[in-house]
Amino acid sequence: MGHFYIFHGGSPRDRRDFALRLAMILNCQGLEKPCHVCPSCRKIQSGNHPDVSILEPLKASLGIEQVLNWQETVYRKHYEGEYKVFLVEQADALTAAAANALLKIVEEPPGETVIILSAQNAEKLLATVRSRAQLLYFAEGGEAGEEGEGRPEWTGALRLSGGSYALAEQMMHHGPETIADWVGRFRRAVGARDFVGLFSLFPVESEEASLYLQALAVQFEQEMIQGKSAVSALLAVRDALSALQQANSRLVIEVLALRLFEQGGYGA
Numbered sequence: 001m002g003h004f005y006i007f008h009g010g011s012p013r014d015r016r017d018f019a020l021r022l023a024m025i026l027n028c029q030g031l032e033k034p035c036h037v038c039p040s041c042r043k044i045q046s047g048n049h050p051d052v053s054i055l056e057p058l059k060a061s062l063g064i065e066q067v068l069n070w071q072e073t074v075y076r077k078h079y080e081g082e083y084k085v086f087l088v089e090q091a092d093a094l095t096a097a098a099a100n101a102l103l104k105i106v107e108e109p110p111g112e113t114v115i116i117l118s119a120q121n122a123e124k125l126l127a128t129v130r131s132r133a134q135l136l137y138f139a140e141g142g143e144a145g146e147e148g149e150g151r152p153e154w155t156g157a158l159r160l161s162g163g164s165y166a167l168a169e170q171m172m173h174h175g176p177e178t179i180a181d182w183v184g185r186f187r188r189a190v191g192a193r194d195f196v197g198l199f200s201l202f203p204v205e206s207e208e209a210s211l212y213l214q215a216l217a218v219q220f221e222q223e224m225i226q227g228k229s230a231v232s233a234l235l236a237v238r239d240a241l242s243a244l245q246q247a248n249s250r251l252v253i254e255v256l257a258l259r260l261f262e263q264g265g266y267g268a
């Protein structure tokens, strides 16, 4: 579990719901997490859990005084939860000074703490903040591609990229159908725990592997938001994406498949 995230895209409501869901999963005392009925889940749902807090800008911008006040709460000991979860709403309103103060907190995180910045547009955050966080993109509600170029291919690329235009453009060069097909075959092999079935997916160059895995990450993110797949599946894909930079793509994909097998498969 990482301790610093940026949730961006989608709606503020989607991002907040998912942050609270994550807080419930981390603190739930039930067997199937989140159970929605244990004292911890209930307190989080009603906004009364002492270890789960939401910071919202008091003015048009989120200034340094507010971050410094908030810092005290971050370092305060846990009241009762396993994890403290802090959600910073409208993080694109952080002033540069406030963002730098926040970075100090993130650099020396107290244990078992998760800090989530919620922003419509992650591009508006300082690059130094973005580079330290794990980014999680929320797709826009409804059909993507409203202002697309009217081509079904572009709509497909936008869907695969989770609404990211930059990624959709790269996917257009490679062919959205090829990507969707590869991801579908990978998920079927994983779902069937069919290691041999993976062989037909190679050879894969590292650049295309990166597009395939990014498309897979988008699917897991969306399923996670809908409660259909676990955070661990997404984290496995993210690890694979970073491993791609040094290791052979075939090896990376096989290791990823094995991790997903162990988690019970996340097939189509």
Ligand SMILES: [Zn+2]
Residues within 6 Å of the ligand: 027, 028, 029, 030, 033, 034, 035, 036, 037, 038, 039, 040, 041, 042
């Ligand atoms: Zn619970």
